[in-house]
Amino acid sequence: MTHSSPTPITVTKPYLPCLEEFLPYLQDIWSSRQLTNNGVMHQRLEEALASYLKVPYVSLFCNATIALIVAMQALRIKGEVITTPYSFVATAHSILWNQLTPVFVDIDPDTFNINPALIEPAITAKTGLIMPVHVYGQTCRTAEIEEISNNYGIPTIYDAAHAFAVEDCGGSILRHGDLSVLSFHATKVFNTFEGGAIISYDKKIKKRIDLLKNFGIADELTVVAPGINGKMNEVQAAFGLLQLKHVDRAIAKRRNIDRLYREHLADVKGISIPRNDHNLINNYSYFPVLVTPEYKRSRDALYNHFRQHDIITRRYFYPLLSNLNMYQNMPGAIKENLPVANSVSEQVLCLPLYPDMTEEEINTVIGCIKA
Numbered sequence: 001m002t003h004s005s006p007t008p009i010t011v012t013k014p015y016l017p018c019l020e021e022f023l024p025y026l027q028d029i030w031s032s033r034q035l036t037n038n039g040v041m042h043q044r045l046e047e048a049l050a051s052y053l054k055v056p057y058v059s060l061f062c063n064a065t066i067a068l069i070v071a072m073q074a075l076r077i078k079g080e081v082i083t084t085p086y087s088f089v090a091t092a093h094s095i096l097w098n099q100l101t102p103v104f105v106d107i108d109p110d111t112f113n114i115n116p117a118l119i120e121p122a123i124t125a126k127t128g129l130i131m132p133v134h135v136y137g138q139t140c141r142t143a144e145i146e147e148i149s150n151n152y153g154i155p156t157i158y159d160a161a162h163a164f165a166v167e168d169c170g171g172s173i174l175r176h177g178d179l180s181v182l183s184f185h186a187t188k189v190f191n192t193f194e195g196g197a198i199i200s201y202d203k204k205i206k207k208r209i210d211l212l213k214n215f216g217i218a219d220e221l222t223v224v225a226p227g228i229n230g231k232m233n234e235v236q237a238a239f240g241l242l243q244l245k246h247v248d249r250a251i252a253k254r255r256n257i258d259r260l261y262r263e264h265l266a267d268v269k270g271i272s273i274p275r276n277d278h279n280l281i282n283n284y285s286y287f288p289v290l291v292t293p294e295y296k297r298s299r300d301a302l303y304n305h306f307r308q309h310d311i312i313t314r315r316y317f318y319p320l321l322s323n324l325n326m327y328q329n330m331p332g333a334i335k336e337n338l339p340v341a342n343s344v345s346e347q348v349l350c351l352p353l354y355p356d357m358t359e360e361e362i363n364t365v366i367g368c369i370k371a
């Protein structure tokens with residue numbers, strides 16, 4: 001019997017429109033000869049995203065990590081940054097790259113986001129910033145964070161890398177805090193191959209961000225700050241414009257997969273599915289489950305069992321940032337201080353979820369968990 005070997009089921013696969021659809025955009029770039037530096041595609045994408053995301057200002061970046069670094073520069077942050085250990089390494093790395101000190105506080109068992117009740121006790125005379133993460137696109141407890149931020153006069157920058165198009169009952173969750181940072185990496189819900197953006201609410205700050213991402217160059221003869229090269233190029237921006245046309249359909253497909261997983265895994269003993277009803281509108285960016293001790297295998301045994309069946313899941317987020325070499329001596333990093341984050345990190349597994357996932361693939365994943 002001959003049949004082509006199936007491609008492995010991976011945790012995510014980028015959603016690509018057909019290539020023909022992209023060619024006219026490339027044609028435009030070729031005829032304009034403007035390849036980067038705030039070209040037409042770049043300007044159009046900033047406008048299109050501001051309108052789609054219902055936010056006033058978008059500053060595009062080459063990736064979210066540089067955007068996070070620049071966001072802290074733009075607010076001239078000093079000292080300590082209160083953050084979560086339960087995130088992708090870029091969150092803490094961007095703090096370190098600004099020569100700031102990450103201070104870890106534990107997460108909330110309900111959302112896996114920073115626990116606001118633990119922020120206040122972590123504030124010191126050196127605290128310069130609060131940096132929460134909307135993990136898996138679940139909104140942080142923003143009202144409580146805002147109250148602390150206001151009471152102490154400490155700004156907040158949200159790492160919103162997972163939170164494209166997410167809304168709570170007041171609108172876009174990107175409206176919270178002083179700034180929010182999105183990622184458009186290939187693995188995210190909306191992608192420009194690599195890319196990112198800072199969402200701002202103040203025209204002056206938007207201007208400072210745009211200077212900082214272009215070496216601090218104000219005009220031909222004037223350099224006003226030691227900026228960096230964080231620019232998004234025209235091909236990426238054009239791809240973003242095209243992706244934006246498809247993103248609603250992509251999210252709808254994700255929603256359907258999320259629903260099927262929830263239905264079929266609801267009563268598997270030991271598999272705990274986090275709630276996702278914190279938002280008004282979700283983006284279904286990830287499907288995390290907790291593999292608890294009541295399940296017949298350990299989390300890592302399930303991970304390996306999947307691998308034997310050509311299914312690549314991910315332990316997002318394991319290891320915990322606070323357990324990495326470069327962070328384990330930072331304030332708050334000791335395990336006893338972070339019991340929830342350590343426990344979730346040891347049980348979590350993100351299941352495959354991508355818009356083009358077939359029903360057969362979904363059933364294969366479910367079958368592996370139940371078998």
Ligand SMILES: *Cc1c(COP(=O)(O)O)cnc(C)c1O
Nearest residue numbers: 063064065088090161183185195
């Ligand atoms: C993906 C991600 C980033 C980094 O995004 P890049 O665009 O790859 O630099 C930052 N924070 C979180 C939480 C992420 O998941």
